Amino acid sequence: MGKPDAEGHGPPDGLPDLPPEWGRVVVPDDASALAEEARQLRRELRRSRRQASWHGRLDRTRRPDGLPSLGLPVLILLVAVLTTLGGLAAVTWPRSSRSGGSPTVVPYPAATPAQVGPLPALDLVDAGDSPVPLRALLPAVILLVDACACPDRVAEAVTAAPPGVTVVTVTEGRAVRPAPSTGAPVRALADPAGGLRAYLHLPARPGAATVLLVDRDSTLVRVVPVLNSIEEYRPDLARLAG
Incomplete structure (x- = not known):
């Protein structure tokens, strides 16, 4: 059986001797x-x-x-x-569109409705590079011919314009494009700053002219972004002379 230590404590009864390196072993009551x-x-x-x-x-x-x-x-x-x-397959896998796969086609803007707004007070220039206030020519049929000389469209406007209505051709830049011979006076002007197209937000379309109908109060009566025939604005010409 175990021997008591220096303090008189020894291993519990019935237990073998414990290794001395364990030191003092205390078994708690709880x-x-x-x-x-x-x-x-x-x-x-x-x-x-x-x-x-x-x-x-x-x-x-x-x-x-x-x-x-x-x-x-x-x-x-x-x-x-x-x-x-x-x-990669999830990103590149082709997706069918809800419209049946057909592309979305945005048509070119059609003629704007009447009374779209006033004509801005712009000064254009003539062939001699002299300033010409555009509002001084009202009422007027203004043809933007920077993308197309369109002599047929200019001749139609001259023929159909009521008395007192000026026909004006405008090109973008400082070079004035001479008006076609129509037998009636046409004011050919240039828009060096591109103010008219910038105001209307209408870019030039190759092969087509744009037409503005403006009454004497500077009101834009009709805007035809892409002119195909005078019939697109003929009904509004009578309003310019009023």
Whole structure:
């Protein structure tokens, strides 16, 4: 049986001698006093089991010659490649449009309704580079001919314009395009700053003229962005002379 220590304490009756390096061993009367030590011991046991589990998995990936197996790295690489291909397919896969696959066609602006607004106070220039206030020529049929000389459209305007209505041709830039011979006076002007088209937000369309009908009060009665025939604005000419 155990021998008592220097203080007269010895191992409990019925227990063998304990190793001296353990020091003094005290067994408490209340087992709850050992709860903290029990928790630490359980944590150590769980950590040991996890480490043993991972070691076992790694051992299974090793080849008989002791080198690591390529199975796990290849599996990880395969999953990464499949994930990347799936993302690329989702981005590049063609989608059918709700309109049945037909493209959306935005038509060129049609003639604007009457009373769209006042004509801005612009000064254009004539062939001699002299300024000409545009409002001084009202009422007027103004043809923007920077993208098309359109002599037929100018001749139609001269023929149909009521008495007292000026027919004006305007080109963008400082070069004045001479008006076609129509037998009636036509004021040919240039718009160096492009103020008219900028105000109307109407870019020039090759091969077509734009027509503005402006009354004596500077009101834009009609705007035809792409002129095909005088019939598009003939009914409004009578309003200019009023």
